[in-house]
Amino acid sequence: MTATFYDRLAPYYHLLYGDWEAAITRQGDALSDLLTAQGIAPGAPILDAACGIGTQAIGLARHGYRLTASDISPGALARLRDELARRDLRARVQVDDLRTLRGVESESMAAVLACDNSLPHLLSDAELLQALRTCHRCLRPGGVAVFSVRDYASIARVSPDVRPYGMRHAAGSRFLAVQVWEWDGDQYDLRVYLTTESPTGACTTQVLTSRYYAVSITRLLALLGEAGFVDAQRRDDVLFQPVLLARRAHAAG
Ligand SMILES: C[S@@+](CC[C@H](N)C(=O)[O-])C[C@H]1O[C@@H](n2cnc3c(N)ncnc32)[C@H](O)[C@@H]1O
Incomplete structure (x- = not known):
């Protein structure tokens, strides 16, 4: 994974x-x-x-x-x-x-x-x-x-915890990435939503999933x-x- x-x-x-x-x-x-x-x-x-x-x-x-x-x-x-x-x-x-x-x-x-x-x-x-x-x-x-x-220890455990990275520009496209955390005891699932918007306005989103132990x-x-x-x-x-x-x-x- x-x-x-x-x-x-x-x-x-x-x-x-x-x-x-x-x-x-x-x-x-x-x-x-x-x-x-x-x-x-x-x-x-x-x-x-x-x-x-x-x-x-x-x-x-x-x-x-x-x-x-x-x-x-x-x-x-x-x-x-x-x-x-x-x-x-x-x-x-x-x-x-x-x-x-x-x-x-x-x-x-x-x-x-x-x-x-x-x-x-x-x-x-x-x-x-x-x-x-x-x-x-x-x-x-x-x-x-x-x-x-x-x-x-300094992070409040709320679900979903939505954490945007910010808007970036690359090769004429706009790029938006957002992390979403969902807690499960001492672990959490992390999803990264990666959206790319081309100059014509066409959008694609990928969702990648991983897991962490806090x-x-x-x-x-x-x-x-x-x-x-x-x-x-x-x-x-x-x-x-x-x-x-x-x-x-x-x-x-
Ligand atoms: C947040 S990234 C940081 C990568 C790099 N240190 C940086 O700052 O660009 C975490 C890295 O840990 C690696 N990683 C996670 N589990 C691992 C394991 N069991 N053995 C080796 N690498 C691992 C991931 O593949 C990933 O590249």
């Missing part, structure tokens, strides 16, 4: 932003500053394990990180390959599931990232713990994990500890949503 949702969304994903290019630059700069402050300078091997079409990955590749970019959506990765090629940037791009990361060697990465609320696509604490343990496995001793997530940041911090991470902390000064930062302990001795 998640892969299909992002496969279908991939051609339109940049239109969810008012200015995607500016977001790439802003987020790449902010994450590069964060990693550098953690002792992970450009040139280090890093993994964006939920890269999508590359909002963080492109900026980080531009900063000179040795990037592996993976995602569960082949459609998003096809678009990322095009976006990297257009900018003459290089990365290893591969389909991989955050819960297993079979294509990534143990202890090979200086940092593992999964940004813009990717973790809550995993629908239980057990799945989240599996993913966090897997990220821990991929990190070198002393390496860091960086996850950005929604703060669900896991709290307190719970995620506890799961990071259970997965073996140390120094897990919430940072509100990095991106547009809270960032969880945690470290794999340095090797003893």
Whole structure:
């Protein structure tokens, strides 16, 4: 379900932003500053394990990180390959599931990232713990994990919760995207209504559906500890949503 949702969304994903290019630059700069402050300078091997079409990955590749970019959506990765090629940037791009990361060697990465609320696509604490343990496995001793997530504790649970992105203009057409959330306990179904209006006024609407687990940041911090991470902390000064930062302990001795 998640892969299909992002496969279908991939051609339109940049239109969810008012200015995607500016977001790439802003987020790449902010994450590069964060990693550098953690002792992970450009040139280090890093993994964006939920890269999508590359909002963080492109900026980080531009900063000179040795990037592996993976995602569960082949459609998003096809678009990322095009976006990297257009900018003459290089990365290893591969389909991989955050819960297993079979294509990534143990202890090979200086940092593992999964940004813009990717973790809550995993629908239980057990799945989240599996993913966090897997990220821990991929990190070198002393390496860091960086996850950005929604703060669900600050969101009122009303159904339907209608959230418009705004009107965009692309290739002579108008484009309108609206999210609708419908709650079901600690999870919610998310529908994205994508309407394109051509210059002649002809409209088409697609409806894409996905599901999220509204896991709290307190719970995620506890799961990071259970997965073996140390120094897990919430940072509100990095991106547009809270960032969880945690470290794999340095090797003893
Ligand atoms: C909101 S998008 C963010 C994408 C990207 N980080 C960005 O900001 O452009 C969430 C991403 O998580 C990916 N994702 C969800 N579940 C995943 C899983 N189990 N393994 C790998 N990627 C996953 C989706 O395919 C999607 O690309």
